[in-house]
Amino acid sequence: MFRSYARLALFALGLLVGVQVPGFIEDYSQRVDAHRSESEQGLQGFRETAKRFFSGDLDALVSHYRASNDAVMQSDAQSVAFLVDRAALLDDEYRAMQGPWYRQVWHLTTAADPALLEETYAAYRYQVLLAPDAIAWGIACALLLAWLLEALVLGIAWLLGGASATRTRAAERRHWR
Incomplete structure (x- = not known):
């Protein structure tokens, strides 16, 4: 008995x-989308500058900043490079979470961004x-x-x-x- x-x-x-699985997947997807939108807003000015002077190539803009003799420009190159890398990472995460459910689960269990995953765990409310x-x-x-x-x-x-x-x-x- x-x-x-x-x-x-x-x-x-x-x-x-x-x-809990579908709710967690949805929360992670929404978190990635929110960070991605914020990242795009942060890069908007740099994208316009890159479009005007470097045919839209952000990497060329960063290289130009790094090659400058001005210490402020060189310092900004690191900041812009971080923003560009972060935007690329978030874009990859966004695309991974747009696939079918089994690919989303596989991505979350094997290749999800640890910081975003931890952030999602911390804010997740069981439902x-x-x-x-x-x-x-x-x-x-x-x-x-x-x-x-x-x-x-x-x-x-x-x-x-x-x-x-x-x-x-x-x-x-x-x-x-």
Whole structure:
């Protein structure tokens, strides 16, 4: 009886964890989009300067700043280069989060920007969404978690010899009926 309740609790835990996945993906996507928009606004003036003097090439603008004899311009070159690199990173993250759900999950688990991921974790509020994708994630995670733990427990029991004893008792009960 306890085992049945443990399975139900485990299934419920998997369900609650699984319904968080679509919400977290959405929060991360929105955070990336917000940072990307802010980054574009910060680069707007530099983009106009690069467009006017360097055919829109921001790298050429940064190179020009670095080559300048003026210490202020050289210092600004580092700042502008950081802004350009950050905008490129955010653009890559934005494109990665525009793909299908499985690519988004793969990106989040393997290649997401650690700072943005940490920022999303820190601000994430657990929620139970009743959207079809959240329900599907919940059921899939619940079944997977329940199956993995059941397999782990049965594997440990088998290794310790409990499986043969259980089979023997079950066989004895069948034969004595």
